[in-house]
Amino acid sequence: MEEQKYCYKYPRPAVTTDCVIFAFDGNKLQVLLVERGREPYKGHWAFPGGFLNMDEDAGEGARRELEEETGLQTVYVEQLHTFTEVERDPRGRVISIAYYALVRMEDVKGGDDAAQARWFAVNEIPTLAFDHDRILRAALLRLYELLRFRLSGFTRLLDIFSVDELQSLCGLLQAYVMESK
Numbered sequence: 001m002e003e004q005k006y007c008y009k010y011p012r013p014a015v016t017t018d019c020v021i022f023a024f025d026g027n028k029l030q031v032l033l034v035e036r037g038r039e040p041y042k043g044h045w046a047f048p049g050g051f052l053n054m055d056e057d058a059g060e061g062a063r064r065e066l067e068e069e070t071g072l073q074t075v076y077v078e079q080l081h082t083f084t085e086v087e088r089d090p091r092g093r094v095i096s097i098a099y100y101a102l103v104r105m106e107d108v109k110g111g112d113d114a115a116q117a118r119w120f121a122v123n124e125i126p127t128l129a130f131d132h133d134r135i136l137r138a139a140l141l142r143l144y145e146l147l148r149f150r151l152s153g154f155t156r157l158l159d160i161f162s163v164d165e166l167q168s169l170c171g172l173l174q175a176y177v178m179e180s181k
Helices: 059-072 132-149 151-157 163-180
Strands: 016-022 029-035 047-052 078-083 094-103 114-120
Touching: 016 059, 016 132, 029 163, 047 059, 047 163, 059 094, 059 114, 078 132, 094 132, 114 132
Parallel strands: 016 094
Antiparallel strands: 016 029, 016 047, 029 114, 078 094
16 A cells, blocks of 8 residues: 655544453453553553554444454444543554443454453453553443443343343442442
């Protein structure tokens, strides 16, 4: 691909996507993390994600990065929030569009620039790179709201989880949300 040069009056930020992928095993809520294989934050844990390509939208970029870094091919991700704090990335001005999903736990394997990928219990999360702790709190709150207040989200999840599993998960999410306040 030929390198293109752009000249604009105003500087442009870079855009990334991050994927907060939850799994529920019937007892514990798990979240998928990757160990960063490159700087910044090499060796630290983060959400799967990366820079958008010029020919893809944010959802496509999120799903691509998720598959490249973990091997996970999720069928559905929902946009969570856009994180725009000026100093969120030491490489420069980077805006991240975060996505989240709740899936059945599958085997994952690190790939691309992720040294490894693995599931962590939400109450046993290591220190996260960038502002991913803030992204995690937002995703936990959204998942709790989805299960607690949105019937459409609940019925969609009935194809994946039993009612008892979802009620158990809702109780765990309530505890996590209350803890993080």
